[in-house]
Amino acid sequence: xxxxxxxxxxxxxxxxxxxxxxxxxxxxxxxxxxxxxxxxxxxxxxxxxxxxxxxxxxxxxxxxxxxxxxxxxxxxxxxxxxxxxxxxxxxxxxxxxxxxxxxxxxxxxxxxxxxxxxxxxxxxxxxxxxxxxxxxxxxxxxxxxxxxxxxxxxxxxxxxxxxxxxxxxxxxxxxxxxxxxxxxxxxxxxxxxxxxxxxxxxxxxxxxxxxxxxxxxxxxxxxxxxxxxxxxxxxxxxxxxxxxxxxxxxxxxxxxxxxxxxxxxxxxxxxxxxxxxxxxxxxxxxxxxxxxxxxxxxxxxxxxxxxxxxxxxxxxxxxxxxxxxxxxxxxxxxxxxxxxxxxxxxxxxxxxxxxxxxxxxxxxxxxxxxxxxxxxxxxxxxx
Amino acid sequence: xxxxxxxxxxxxxxxxxxxxxxxxxxxxxxxxxxxxxxxxxxxxxxxxxxxxxxxxxxxxxxxxxxxxxxxxxxxxxxxxxxxxxxxxxxxxxxxxxxxxxxxxxxxxxxxxxxxxxxxxxxxxxxxxxxxxxxxxxxxxxxxxxxxxxxxxxxxxxxxxxxxxxxxxxxxxxxxxxxxxxxxxxxxxxxxxxxxxxxxxxxxxxxxxxxxxxxxxxxxxxxxxxxxxxxxxxxxxxxxxxxxxxxxxxxxxxxxxxxxxxxxxxxxxxxxxxxxxxxxxxxxxxxxxxxxxxxxxxxxxxxxxxxxxxxxxxxxxxxxxxxxxxxxxxxxxxxxxxxxxxxxxxxxxxxxxxxxxxxxxxxxxxxxxxxxxxxxxxxxxxxx
Numbered sequence: 001x002x003x004x005x006x007x008x009x010x011x012x013x014x015x016x017x018x019x020x021x022x023x024x025x026x027x028x029x030x031x032x033x034x035x036x037x038x039x040x041x042x043x044x045x046x047x048x049x050x051x052x053x054x055x056x057x058x059x060x061x062x063x064x065x066x067x068x069x070x071x072x073x074x075x076x077x078x079x080x081x082x083x084x085x086x087x088x089x090x091x092x093x094x095x096x097x098x099x100x101x102x103x104x105x106x107x108x109x110x111x112x113x114x115x116x117x118x119x120x121x122x123x124x125x126x127x128x129x130x131x132x133x134x135x136x137x138x139x140x141x142x143x144x145x146x147x148x149x150x151x152x153x154x155x156x157x158x159x160x161x162x163x164x165x166x167x168x169x170x171x172x173x174x175x176x177x178x179x180x181x182x183x184x185x186x187x188x189x190x191x192x193x194x195x196x197x198x199x200x201x202x203x204x205x206x207x208x209x210x211x212x213x214x215x216x217x218x219x220x221x222x223x224x225x226x227x228x229x230x231x232x233x234x235x236x237x238x239x240x241x242x243x244x245x246x247x248x249x250x251x252x253x254x255x256x257x258x259x260x261x262x263x264x265x266x267x268x269x270x271x272x273x274x275x276x277x278x279x280x281x282x283x284x285x286x287x288x289x290x291x292x293x294x295x296x297x298x299x300x301x302x303x304x305x306x307x308x309x310x311x312x313x314x315x316x317x318x319x320x321x322x323x324x325x326x327x328x329x330x331x332x333x334x335x336x337x338x339x340x341x342x343x344x345x346x347x348x349x350x351x352x353x354x355x356x357x358x359x360x361x362x363x364x365x366x367x368x369x370x371x372x373x374x375x376x377x378x379x380x381x382x383x
Numbered sequence: 384x385x386x387x388x389x390x391x392x393x394x395x396x397x398x399x400x401x402x403x404x405x406x407x408x409x410x411x412x413x414x415x416x417x418x419x420x421x422x423x424x425x426x427x428x429x430x431x432x433x434x435x436x437x438x439x440x441x442x443x444x445x446x447x448x449x450x451x452x453x454x455x456x457x458x459x460x461x462x463x464x465x466x467x468x469x470x471x472x473x474x475x476x477x478x479x480x481x482x483x484x485x486x487x488x489x490x491x492x493x494x495x496x497x498x499x500x501x502x503x504x505x506x507x508x509x510x511x512x513x514x515x516x517x518x519x520x521x522x523x524x525x526x527x528x529x530x531x532x533x534x535x536x537x538x539x540x541x542x543x544x545x546x547x548x549x550x551x552x553x554x555x556x557x558x559x560x561x562x563x564x565x566x567x568x569x570x571x572x573x574x575x576x577x578x579x580x581x582x583x584x585x586x587x588x589x590x591x592x593x594x595x596x597x598x599x600x601x602x603x604x605x606x607x608x609x610x611x612x613x614x615x616x617x618x619x620x621x622x623x624x625x626x627x628x629x630x631x632x633x634x635x636x637x638x639x640x641x642x643x644x645x646x647x648x649x650x651x652x653x654x655x656x657x658x659x660x661x662x663x664x665x666x667x668x669x670x671x672x673x674x675x676x677x678x679x680x681x682x683x684x685x686x687x688x689x690x691x692x693x694x695x696x697x698x699x700x701x702x703x704x705x706x707x708x709x710x711x712x713x714x715x716x717x718x719x720x721x722x723x724x725x726x727x728x729x730x731x732x733x734x735x736x737x738x739x740x741x742x743x744x745x746x747x748x749x750x751x752x753x754x755x756x757x758x759x760x761x762x763x764x765x766x
Contacts, residue, residue: 047693047701047717077689079702079718112686113719215673215687216694289672289753290598290761297762303495304598306460310430311599318430319462334430335462336496370672372755378673379680 002137002153003029005164006187008227011136013143016124018072018110018117024143025072026121028128029183030097031065035228038064039196040105041203043220049076050086051106052219058090058102062192064225065103067183068093068128069144070121071168073110076218085116092122096129107181107221109146109168141166144181147259147377154249156242161188161230163242167250169217180207180254182222184246189228190239198240199224206247209279210366212258213374214287222247255366256348260374263295265367266351273359277314281354282365284308292370295352298345300325305352306334315358322355385520385536386412388547389570391610394519396526399507401455401493401500407526408455409504411511412566413480414448418611421447422579423488424586426603432459433469434489435602441473441485445575447608448486450566451476451511452527453504454551456493459601468499475505479512490564490604492529492551524549527564530642530760537632539625544571544613546625550633552600563590563637565605567629572611573622581623582607589630592662593749595641596757597670605630638749639731643757646678648750649734656742660697664737665748667691675753678735681728683708688735689717698741705738 004011009031016026031038040059042052058064068089075082090104108116131139141151148168155164169180190198203222224243234242255264267285272278285291288308294301302323309321323331328343330336350369368374387394392414399409414421423442425435441447451472458465473487491499514522524534531551538547552563573581586605607626617625638647650668655661668674671691677684685706692704706714711726713719733752751757 045690045693046695046699047689047704074686077686077714077718079716082718112684112690113714115719213672215671216690218686218690218693288598289596289757293758293761296758299762301495303457303460303601306430307428307495307599307601310428310601312429316429321430331460331496333462335460335465336498370758372758374672375676375679375753375755375758378676379682 001155001164002141002166003164003183003185004134004137005155006162006185006227008032008187008229009185010132010134011140012128012131012133013136013139014124014128014131017120018070025070026124026128027069027140027143028132029067029140030132031225031227033227035189035226036063036065037190037192037195037226038062038223039192039199040221040223041199043217045216045218047218049074049108049219050078050082051075051108052221053083054086054090055105055107055221058105063103064105065099066093066097067105067107067223068125069107069181071109071144071146073108073114073116074112074219075108075116076112078113078115081115085118088118089121092125096126105223109144109181109219112218137166144168149257152250152253154246156245158234158242161232161234162186163246165246165250167254169254180217180220182250184224184243186226187230188226188239189231189233190226194236195224195226198243201240202244202247205244206251209364210251210255211283211286212255212368255368258368260371260377261368262371263369264349265295265369266349267365267367268351268353268362270353270355270362271359272356272361273315275361275363278361278363280312281309281314281356282363284312285352285354286365286367289370295350296369296371300330300340300343300345302331305354306331309354314356316356320357322357324353326351384538384547385524385549386547386566386568387517387520388538389545389568389610391415391570391612392568393515393517394523395511395514395516396519396522397507397511397514400503401453408453409507409511410452410523410526411515412450412523413515414608414610416610418572418609419446419448420573420575420578420609421445421606422575422582423604423606424582426600428599428601430601432457432491432602433461433465434458434491435604436466437469437473438488438490438604441488446486447488448482449476449480450488450490450606451508452490452564454492454527454529456491456497456499457495457602458491458499459495461498464498468501471501472504475508479509488606492527492564492602495601520549527551532640535633535636537629539628541617541625544615544617545569546629548629548633550637552637563600563603565633567607567626569609570613571609571622572614572616573609577619578607578609581626584623585627585630588627589634592747593634593638594666594669595638595751638751641751643754643760644751645754646752647732648678648752649732650748650750651734651736651745653736653738653745654742655739655744656698658744658746661744661746663695664692664697664739665746667695668735668737669748669750672753678733679752679754683713683723683726683728685714688737689714692737697739699739703740705740707736709734
């Protein structure tokens with residue numbers, strides 16, 4: 001279903017030859033209207049790939065007709081030639097769809113610092129345009145995979161309108177790993193500023209709270225396109241909830257397929273003085289390599305949770321901290337709590353609950369464990 | 384030589400039975416005077432182990448007669464009983480040496496959240512006191528090891544006076560991994576405030592710039608004790624240089640023996656607008672798991688260096704960044720530079736140079752690669 005679940009959209013995914021192994025590597029998503037409202041959020045990394053710089057520009061007008069995405073090369077740190085290549089890609093899409101290049105967003109993922117093979121990419125755009133279909137959403141989702149083992153799609157259907165989407169990558173928007181690309185579509189008739197509001201609200205609570213390995217990508221892109229083809233303008237709160245639900249679903253799929261991971265770690269920070277405190281503490285726990293190793297080893301090593309909390313500026317007293325792992329309060333009042341042997345960590349999902357005892361705010365951050373497979377995959381990736 | 388290289392000090396290292404495997408686990412260092420000036424720096428983690436809280440208190444007076452250190456247990460997150468145990472340890476040292484407990488610093492390293500076996504530790508203090516010797520420095524250095532594969536000592540001798548020391552651990556002072564304990568001694572006659580100045584200057588430029596795995600310990604402790612036995616008061620600048628040289632040597636040894644590491648990474652940040660910028664960028668590079676994996680795989684993946692720089696608030700323009708790996712400028716002006724195949728990464732030491740092209744300040748941060756051995760060692764450590 002993916003990006004073509006909502007009415008008014010066609011998509012395609014093809015193998016243009018950008019990837020040496022011949023796997024699909026080029027996706028095209030087209031909004032056939034009647035509306036073309038759009039919004040986007042991008043990596044907060046100050047080193048931004050050429051397609052990110054391009055897409056930020058074209059989104060300034062709040063409208064998009066097409067999105068072209070390639071895997072097999074990030075087109076990041078590629079200098080003026082890289083930006084020319086992004087521009088040429090958008091121009092090619094505009095030419096074959098008979099629209100303006102300023103209506104085309106571009107997204108790329110793959111190795112940094114390598115120019116794209118434009119002699120393969122541009123003919124690929126023609127082929128993708130020829131294959132555009134109302135059933136092309138799955139193929140598009142497949143074509144944007146890099147190290148993903150499965151493609152990721154999600155759909156929420158409400159009373160007469162739909163929000164759907166596709167995602168690739170394993171990590172966060174900001175920071176983010178290995179590039180996260182997400183395209184969401186809806187047939188609801190929603191103005192660009194309301195799309196923007198719903199998308200920022202959703203990403204702040206979903207993709208921004210997924211931290212597989214603490215590394216921020218140069219290419220992260222999340223786009224939301226509205227065709228208005230359903231002829232319905234939902235109430236903004238209901239629309240925002242639907243966008244958030246799709247983002248939540250896709251974010252959870254990203255963590256579930258993170259490179260080399262054997263555990264999905266749900267970090268709940270509760271009783272924080274502020275939501276910002278809860279997020280800061282959650283991120284610090286999420287990025288603690290020693291804890292990530294311990295969870296890989298199914299070791300409920302709560303001392304590493306406390307040492308991670310201790311590096312933050314959040315409000316708490318060390319001797320009032322409580323930590324539960326999979327519901328067992330192994331740390332109470334900053335010291336030894338329930339018997340750690342009661343903790344069952346055999347399953348893929350592990351919940352770490354950090355009670356700051358400093359207020360009533362909370363946040364959930366998702367992370368992964370650190371494994372030898374992660375090391376292997378990322379020490380050999382570009383070789 | 385270690386902590387007994389300087390005149391006026393005796394030391395011992397024994398197996399008290401704190402470690403289940405019977406290895407040495409208790410060290411005692413005594414300053415026999417005539418002076419007893421001392422200074423210390425401690426972890427900046429807000430979750431501090433009982434011995435850190437104790438030693439910070441006793442150092443308030445600027446004097447120390449003895450330091451007792453144990454491996455086999457961090458005595459962190461152990462509540463009021465943990466603090467009582469630290470206090471009882473200091474009282475025992477005071478009793479056998481016929482001094483006051485307020486003259487005794489305590490340092491501990493090992494697992495967090497476990498109470499120390501005081502029935503073994505206290506008799507161990509008596510045994511260590513009985514074995515105190517002017518040649519005990521090596522044994523003391525051996526007794527503080529945990530996952531260290533070798534013990535670490537360093538000595539600088541100047542005209543009539545000496546600075547020596549021992550260290551354990553693999554990481555930084557703040558943040559720090561797996562606890563770094565360092566005891567430095569000198570027979571120079573230096574007042575407590577000058578010891579403090581020299582020690583803070585040295586740690587800021589050495590232990591604070593070593594980042595093996597980005598994890599900050601609850602127990603990091605660096606102490607400097609002066610006996611005055613040489614009868615010489617060096618010029619402060621010369622003294623500070625000697626302290627820094629010993630710290631530099633020990634810090635380099637910590638990185639060289641970091642858990643599971645196969646590479647020592649020297650990260651030079653040059654042409655920064657400020658020293659703080661250089662340190663921030665160096666730390667961001669040092670903590671990038673993807674880059675650490677790439678270096679493990681001997682892959683000169685400069686894109687990961689740029690994406691790490693891009694997460695900082697330092698002054699730079701993305702299209703003016705240059706990166707060299709082992710002297711080959713693989714990234715120039717934010718884009719592809721010299722041929723990456725020219726980079727030879729076969730040796731343990733790898734140098735990453737990041738040129739921010741934004742000023743004239745610089746800093747060096749040391750880090751390690753990320754390996755399957757690191758994952759293995761830290762997923763099985765407490766089991």
